[in-house]
Amino acid sequence: MDWLNEPCASATEHYREFALQRQQQLTKPSGALGRLETLAVTLAALQGREDPRADRVHISIFAADHGVTEEGVSAFPQAVTGQMVHNFLNGGAAISVLARELGATLEIIDVGVKDPLNHAGLISQRAGAGTANSAQAPAMTHSQLNLALQAGYAAAERAYANKAHLFIGGEMGIGNTTAATALYCALLDVAPSVATGAGTGLDAAGIAHKVNVIQRILDVHRHHLNAPLEALRCVGGFEIAALVGAYWRAAQRGIPIVVDGFISTAAALVAVQQQPNVQQWLLLSHASAEPGHVLATDFLGLQPLLDLQMRLGEGSGAALAVPLLRMACALHNRMATFAEAAVAGETAARL
Ligand SMILES: Cc1cc2ncn([C@H]3O[C@H](COP(=O)(O)O)[C@@H](O)[C@H]3O)c2cc1C
Ligand SMILES: O=C(O)c1cccnc1
Numbered sequence: 001m002d003w004l005n006e007p008c009a010s011a012t013e014h015y016r017e018f019a020l021q022r023q024q025q026l027t028k029p030s031g032a033l034g035r036l037e038t039l040a041v042t043l044a045a046l047q048g049r050e051d052p053r054a055d056r057v058h059i060s061i062f063a064a065d066h067g068v069t070e071e072g073v074s075a076f077p078q079a080v081t082g083q084m085v086h087n088f089l090n091g092g093a094a095i096s097v098l099a100r101e102l103g104a105t106l107e108i109i110d111v112g113v114k115d116p117l118n119h120a121g122l123i124s125q126r127a128g129a130g131t132a133n134s135a136q137a138p139a140m141t142h143s144q145l146n147l148a149l150q151a152g153y154a155a156a157e158r159a160y161a162n163k164a165h166l167f168i169g170g171e172m173g174i175g176n177t178t179a180a181t182a183l184y185c186a187l188l189d190v191a192p193s194v195a196t197g198a199g200t201g202l203d204a205a206g207i208a209h210k211v212n213v214i215q216r217i218l219d220v221h222r223h224h225l226n227a228p229l230e231a232l233r234c235v236g237g238f239e240i241a242a243l244v245g246a247y248w249r250a251a252q253r254g255i256p257i258v259v260d261g262f263i264s265t266a267a268a269l270v271a272v273q274q275q276p277n278v279q280q281w282l283l284l285s286h287a288s289a290e291p292g293h294v295l296a297t298d299f300l301g302l303q304p305l306l307d308l309q310m311r312l313g314e315g316s317g318a319a320l321a322v323p324l325l326r327m328a329c330a331l332h333n334r335m336a337t338f339a340e341a342a343v344a345g346e347t348a349a350r351l
Contacts, residue, residue: 001146003153008277009254016045019052025337030346033331035305036324039283040332043325046256046281047165051333054325057104058159058255059168059315060246061088061095062151064112064238065130066175067139071213073178075201078130081174082113088172089121094312095170098319105162111151112144112238125151127238134179134217138224138234140241145229148238152245160253166322167250167257169264170315171239174200177290178210180266182217182235184292186225187269188299192218195292197262197311228273236270243267248274251281258318258325261288261310265296272300285321286310 019041024030031037043052063085069078087093088108091100099106109123110116114130127147131139140148152169159167173179177199184195192214198207218225221234232241244267250257251271259268259282271278284302287293289311297304305321338345 001149003249003252004149006252008251008275008281011045011280012048013045015048015050016041018050019044019332022332025339026335027338027341027343028335036328036331039325039328042283043256043329044332046254048254052329053165054322054329056163056165057102057168057322058162058164058166059095059099059104059106059170059319060155060159061106061108061170061172061315062111062239062242063108063172064127065114066173066179066237067131067133068135068178068213068217069175070133071135073210073213074175074199075206076174078114078174081172082115082117084172085110085113085117085122086119089119093314094316095314095319098316102319102322104319104322105164107155107158109151109155109242111148111242125154127151127241131237134182134235135213135220138221139179139236140233140238142233144238145233145241148241149245152242152247153249155242156246156249156253156255159250159255164255166325167246167255168260168315168318169243169246169257169267170260170318171243171263171313173237173239176237176239176263178214179235179237179240180263181292182214183231183240183266183269184296185214185218186231186235187228187273188295190295195295197290197292199290228270232270236266240267240270244270247271247278247282251275251278255281256283257281258321259284259302260315260318261286261313262290262293263313264315264318265293265300268300269296283321286317288317
């Protein structure tokens with residue numbers, strides 16, 4: 001686990017400057033492309049190139065089960081996690097469709113689904129057979145946490161080997177909005193009633209019960225919640241830990257990360273609180289419909305690109321932001337400058 005101590009890569013200020021200057025020369029009023037301009041400039045600086053790119057996209061979906069489902073915190077049964085893994089691999093899940101449309105690499109990693117799965121396309125890097133019930137005990141042991149972080153590391157290394165322009169992490173794990181919410185509460189010091197939402201679709205009574213369970217989780221682990229990685233170990237999940245490892249490694253390798261929704265943002269929170277330099281590598285794809293999401297995105301200083309009222313996970317919101325990023329890059333790289341197009345530039349305002 002020596003890699004955890006490696007520094008994050010740095011943006012290249014020279015390319016940021018170059019991209020800013022180019023934006024000024026393109027045939028449009030300065031700033032008229034709004035955040036698309038900032039996105040292109042940021043990507044140029046992060047990728048260290050004159051022509052920012054969003055073509056090669058690496059999507060890693062981490063799947064794992066949660067012992068806390070015993071407490072009745074999800075509208076769906078635990079078995080859905082494994083069933084959805086098959087659906088991912090057979091091409092029928094939302095992220096399968098989106099990845100195909102994008103021409104992205106999609107890989108599915110079993111980091112601890114309860115019953116091991118057999119499928120030729122599955123990457124198996126299991127930290128256990130689901131986490132322990134965090135309402136009673138730490139979700140994972142120290143060595144399980146390390147295994148899960150390592151699974152994320154390996155995914156980011158594959159993205160690096162594939163020369164990915166962007167890294168997207170996704171998750172599948174019934175019960176994981178409970179784990180993610182507990183992390184929000186622990187790391188942002190907010191009450192469960194403020195951060196808890198319906199997840200897969202709980203009704204009001206279900207949400208009230210989920211709030212109580214999360215409060216119990218926080219009480220049980222109250223002496224372990226000050227350090228981000230220890231909070232992750234006690235109340236998180238294998239797939240969330242894998243996302244932490246993946247974000248961390250992608251930041252070390254200098255791959256811009258497109259963050260998905262509520263659960264992925266919990267991983268981003270852990271990674272940034274542990275290593276603040278990860279933050280500059282994060283782009284936030286969308287605002288999740290889970291009401292607590294904004295608490296974490298405000299803390300992280302991230303603004304969503306989209307607000308589509310989505311609450312799916314699987315990396316789906318991040319995938320949907322890719323066409324926008326591609327357009328931002330295309331505009332930046334291919335628009336004519338005022339000089340090239342013989343268009344007159346800005347004149348001083350008339351008095
Ligand atoms: C069919 C189905 C597909 C999904 N894909 C992602 N999730 C999402 O819902 C789960 C979290 O919600 P909760 O904490 O309420 O269980 C996670 O697996 C998340 O990825 C799904 C959920 C279901 C049911
Ligand atoms: O925003 C998300 O990532 C999310 C919200 C609810 C359920 N699953 C995922």
